[in-house]
Amino acid sequence: MSEQSEERWIRANLALACFLVDPSALGGIWLRARVGPVRDRFLEGLTKGLNGTKPRRLHPAMGDDALFGGVDLTATLAQGAVVRTQGLLGQSGVVILPMAERAQAGLVARLAGALDADANLVLVALDEGAGEEERLGHGLTERLAIHLDLDGLAIGDAPELELDLPALEDARALLSQVTLPDEAISELTQVAARLGVTSLRAPLLALAVARASAALSGDVEVGPADLQTAVELVLAPRATQFPALDEADMQDSPPDTPPDPPEREDQEETSEQDQPALPPTEMLLEAAKAMLPPDLLARLGAARAARSAKSSSGSGAKKKGNNRGRPLPSRAGSIGNGARVDLVATLRAAAPWQKMRRAASGQFERLHIRASDIRIRHYEETSERAIIFVVDASGSSAMARMSEAKGAIEILLAEAYSRRDHVALVAFRGTGAEVLLPPTRSLVQTKKRLSALAGGGGTPLAAGLKLALELGELARSKGMTPSVAVLTDGRANVSLMGEANRVTAAEDAAAMARAIRVKAFSGLVIDTGLRPTKGLGELASEMGAPYLPLPRADARSLSAAVETALSIQ
Amino acid sequence: MRHAFPFSAIVGQEDMKRAMILTAVDPGIGGVLVFGDRGTGKSTAVRGLAALLPPITAVEGCPVNSATQDDIPDWADVTKTDLIEKMTPVVDLPLGATEDRVVGALDIEKALSNGEKVFEPGLLARANRGYLYIDEANLLEDHIVDLLLDVAQSGENVVEREGLSIRHAARFVLVGSGNPEEGELRPQLLDRFGLSVEVTSPKDIETRIEVVRRRDAFDNDPQGFLAAWAKADASLRDQIVAGRKHLASLEASDDVLRDCATLCIALGSDGLRGELTLLRTARALAAFEGAKAITRTHLRSIAPLALSHRLRRDPLDEAGSNTRVTRTVEEVLA
Numbered sequence: 012m013s014e015q016s017e018e019r020w021i022r023a024n025l026a027l028a029c030f031l032v033d034p035s036a037l038g039g040i041w042l043r044a045r046v047g048p049v050r051d052r053f054l055e056g057l058t059k060g061l062n063g064t065k066p067r068r069l070h071p072a073m074g075d076d077a078l079f080g081g082v083d084l085t086a087t088l089a090q091g092a093v094v095r096t097q098g099l100l101g102q103s104g105v106v107i108l109p110m111a112e113r114a115q116a117g118l119v120a121r122l123a124g125a126l127d128a129d130a131n132l133v134l135v136a137l138d139e140g141a142g143e144e145e146r147l148g149h150g151l152t153e154r155l156a157i158h159l160d161l162d163g164l165a166i167g168d169a170p171e172l173e174l175d176l177p178a179l180e181d182a183r184a185l186l187s188q189v190t191l192p193d194e195a196i197s198e199l200t201q202v203a204a205r206l207g208v209t210s211l212r213a214p215l216l217a218l219a220v221a222r223a224s225a226a227l228s229g230d231v232e233v234g235p236a237d238l239q240t241a242v243e244l245v246l247a248p249r250a251t252q253f254p255a256l257d258e259a260d261m262q263d264s265p266p267d268t269p270p271d272p273p274e275r276e277d278q279e280e281t282s283e284q285d286q287p288a289l290p291p292t293e294m295l296l297e298a299a300k301a302m303l304p305p306d307l308l309a310r311l312g313a314a315r316a317a318r319s320a321k322s323s324s325g326s327g328a329k330k331k332g333n334n335r336g337r338p339l340p341s342r343a344g345s346i347g348n349g350a351r352v353d354l355v356a357t358l359r360a361a362a363p364w365q366k367m368r369r370a371a372s373g374q375f376e377r378l379h380i381r382a383s384d385i386r387i388r389h390y391e392e393t394s395e396r397a398i399i400f401v402v403d404a405s406g407s408s409a410m411a412r413m414s415e416a417k418g419a420i421e422i423l424l425a426e427a428y429s430r431r432d433h434v435a436l437v438a439f440r441g442t443g444a445e446v447l448l449p450p451t452r453s454l455v456q457t458k459k460r461l462s463a464l465a466g467g468g469g470t471p472l473a474a475g476l477k478l479a480l481e482l483g484e485l486a487r488s489k490g491m492t493p494s495v496a497v498l499t500d501g502r503a504n505v506s507l508m509g510e511a512n513r514v515t516a517a518e519d520a521a522a523m524a525r526a527i528r529v530k531a532f533s534g535l536v537i538d539t540g541l542r543p544t545k546g547l548g549e550l551a552s553e554m555g556a557p558y559l560p561l562p563r564a565d566a567r568s569l570s571a572a573v574e575t576a577l578s579i580q
Numbered sequence: 581m582r583h584a585f586p587f588s589a590i591v592g593q594e595d596m597k598r599a600m601i602l603t604a605v606d607p608g609i610g611g612v613l614v615f616g617d618r619g620t621g622k623s624t625a626v627r628g629l630a631a632l633l634p635p636i637t638a639v640e641g642c643p644v645n646s647a648t649q650d651d652i653p654d655w656a657d658v659t660k661t662d663l664i665e666k667m668t669p670v671v672d673l674p675l676g677a678t679e680d681r682v683v684g685a686l687d688i689e690k691a692l693s694n695g696e697k698v699f700e701p702g703l704l705a706r707a708n709r710g711y712l713y714i715d716e717a718n719l720l721e722d723h724i725v726d727l728l729l730d731v732a733q734s735g736e737n738v739v740e741r742e743g744l745s746i747r748h749a750a751r752f753v754l755v756g757s758g759n760p761e762e763g764e765l766r767p768q769l770l771d772r773f774g775l776s777v778e779v780t781s782p783k784d785i786e787t788r789i790e791v792v793r794r795r796d797a798f799d800n801d802p803q804g805f806l807a808a809w810a811k812a813d814a815s816l817r818d819q820i821v822a823g824r825k826h827l828a829s830l831e832a833s834d835d836v837l838r839d840c841a842t843l844c845i846a847l848g849s850d851g852l853r854g855e856l857t858l859l860r861t862a863r864a865l866a867a868f869e870g871a872k873a874i875t876r877t878h879l880r881s882i883a884p885l886a887l888s889h890r891l892r893r894d895p896l897d898e899a900g901s902n903t904r905v906t907r908t909v910e911e912v913l914a
Contacts, residue, residue, distance in 0.1 A: 036799075079674070120675045120716040127623065128672075150716070150759075153618055196796060197789045204788060209781040210619030214792045215799075355680070355688065362691030363743070455760050 016168035026157045029223040031060040032182045036219035037156035039134035044161035049169045056172035066105040071113040103131035111147040112140035119148035156216035158248035182226040189222045202295045207252035217241040242295045344387035356386035397433040397450040397486040401479045403499035404440040405470035439475030441468030442509040472503035473519030494533045500540035501547030528555035583802045587628030588812035591791045599775045600629050603753045605823040606864040610774025611754030620779045622757040626713050630670040632813045640664045643701040644708040653748040655699045669710030699746045704737045707752040717756030729772040776889035823868035836874050849890040857886045883909045
């Protein structure tokens with residue numbers, strides 16, 4: 012364990028050195044680590060490597076004024092003319108974004124744009140996210156060459172970084188002379204493709220790392236070791252699939268992994284194409300493979316889901332929940348009560364009066380602002396709806412009417428889509444439930460998840476309801492209005508604890524249903540059984556939700572029922 | 581200012597390139613919406629295209645790039661009369677942009693210091709006669725999108741606020757891009773874009789290698805790379821310029837009009853915008869290719885670009901709208 016940790020730290024050291032050689036080509040570092048001595052030590056190294064210049068720090072809740080520059084209040088008032096400040100992104104150099112996992116989609120996109128516009132702007136994102144779902148947006152991570160994960164490293168495994176500053180200086184000087192052997196590009200691109208890295212930015216960033224690595228070791232030509240470094244630092248952390256090395260390896264990979272069918276085709280295609288396989292590529296792949304976390308495949312699903320879920324997790328009372336809170340035109344108002352003054356609008360309101368006020372007061376130097384000029388920012392807080400589909404994927408359901416249930420969800424999804432609702436999918440089967448998709452507006456995602464849904468096993472209805480409840484609360488904390496639509500045949504036979512016991516299972520399910528009613532989520536229970544199940548109607552009334560047996564529901568009446576059931580609130 | 585990657589050096593992504601070229605031939609087609617994976621060269625293509633286009637002639641110092649003295653809006657304080665050549669403008673619309681920045685607003689500085697009511701033009705003014713590029717259009721605030729599409733359609737920006745009453749020409753090609761996995765555009769908005777393209781990362785390993793190789797060559801030696809591709813870019817430019825001239829002489833025959841209508845009816849696209857875009861795009865393609873008349877071949881090849889985003893959306897149709905359009909085109913124009 013400790014040996015592995017040591018290796019990780021050495022790699023971090025190498026990554027930092029490569030980064031310091033050519034920061035602008037590498038774009039930046041995405042560092043996943045909790046706050047702690049290890050991270051501090053890494054950042055210390057970074058500051059030292061930057062020759063002591065302290066990087067500027069951003070904050071995920073930063074407004075555009077601070078980022079891109081805005082009106083300087085004090086100076087403007089003092090001078091009577093607009094004075095603008097230079098934003099933090101206004102000048103090149105290294106900027107640090109702490110708590111990067113809190114950055115909202117808007118900020119991610121803006122930072123990505125800033126990185127694109129200014130090659131010399133470099134971002135070090137400190138991501139403190141716990142778990143796969145909580146992470147910096149893909150728009151940014153894909154522009155940062157180096158992905159490092161220092162989580163779980165103990166300070167004992169992380170001795171002070173050895174940065175040879177003169178050597179870095181030499182490497183920077185050497186960098187422009189480093190040449191690339193012809194095969195390097197094709198090798199890195201192939202490795203990237205085999206690892207399932209679709210974006211073409213990745214191989215380009217890998218090339219930059221390979222160059223930096225060569226310069227670091229004093230070579231004027233990129234060698235195999237540099238390519239290996241590039242693969243380890245850039246490509247392996249982005250891998251979305253295990254590379255298919257040969258047929259034996261293909262069979263080795265666990266059979267229950269569900270990669271998308273087209274992906275698998277590609278995999279075979281590429282491996283066929285590479286029959287006269289280039290040994291260097293294979294070697295690089297081996298290197299990458301050694302780096303891949305063992306639970307890669309398990310994490311993939313979560314990561315993919317996170318992509319859509321991560322549209323917002325904003326804190327702060329103002330934007331709480333409204334991930335697309337719409338700014339309204341500013342209105343006249345008074346300062347206080349935490350209202351935010353819209354400075355520009357205030358100045359605009361005051362501007363036409365200046366001549367008169369100056370003349371009236373006899374004071375010509377200063378800016379005359381009256382209380383009536385004050386303009387306050389307003390936001391429209393529209394609550395969005397999140398419909399949580401709880402789908403029974405148990406054996407009994409699957410046997411009977413899984414496809415009908417899917418059909419019903421499709422109708423509901425189409426409804427949800429046209430109303431711009433968020434949709435989440437929870438499936439339960441076997442001994443537990445899982446979130447197939449956290450609340451999202453992306454139809455593409457939902458479609459994929461739904462079609463991949465397999466059936467079989469017991470019916471842990473209570474677990475499904477519990478998960479829906481949790482998801483609903485989470486959605487509510489983000490300012491959405493959650494609704495729960497349950498599709499089941501109602502034969503609950505697995506309890507919350509995972510025991511196969513019909514009696515406790517039914518009790519648990521009823522308890523969870525009551526909990527949902529207490530939370531005042533609107534809901535709907537759709538019976539997908541071959542014939543209506545008596546118990547399910549009772550469950551629905553426990554939940555305070557209408558009960559709708561699917562057998563009698565054609566498409567139209569189903570969607571009408573959902574419409575009425577879910578618009579109660 | 582960084583050099584733009586030469587447009588003709590972009591590997592693959594034929595649909596996207598074609599859509600952009602066609603809007604360059606006839607800006608009246610309306611905007612282009614590019615939806616797809618990251619790192620597929622969406623913004624590279626826009627910038628490359630603008631760099632390639634012939635420069636526009638504009639009155640020096642005019643905030644809306646007016647071509648002649650008469651076009652200068654009355655609020656603009658333009659003292660010079662010289663005509664200068666400048667590059668086709670490409671204006672980026674940053675995601676957080678406020679309404680003020682986009683449409684323009686009262687110039688506070690002038691108002692504060694001189695008590696004058698002067699209009700400070702926004703991004704829309706700068707984009708006149710050029711391109712307005714929105715990355716991640718699907719994340720843009722809805723009210724800004726509404727506003728943009730409205731202006732893009734009418735070609736005029738009307739500002740009525742803070743005691744200002746101002747209008748100016750704002751004819752630009754709107755290019756939006758985004759990743760559908762992060763949320764989709766409202767169907768009403770989709771319809772307002774002239775063309776739509778879906779881009780995916782190239783699957784073929786050789787293509788991918790070529791992309792990386794060229795980009796790498798460009799990054800290492802921009803000047804040399806630009807010089808190497810200057811000829812290809814120039815010939816594309818000539819073809820676009822020739823296409824623009826040729827455009828007016830192409831008339832649509834009754835047969836072509838009938839085909840457009842039949843196609844749109846068969847696909848059930850709402851309104852007549854589908855037909856109009858179809859016709860304009862086909863004409864632009866014919867002009868670009870130097871053809872004598874608009875033919876079914878032209879229609880066939882641009883129908884997916886012009887129509888795929890106008891279909892009534894079947895949220896769970898696995899095939900995707902492109903396939904549906906292609907299928908219908910095959911049936912109707914058989």
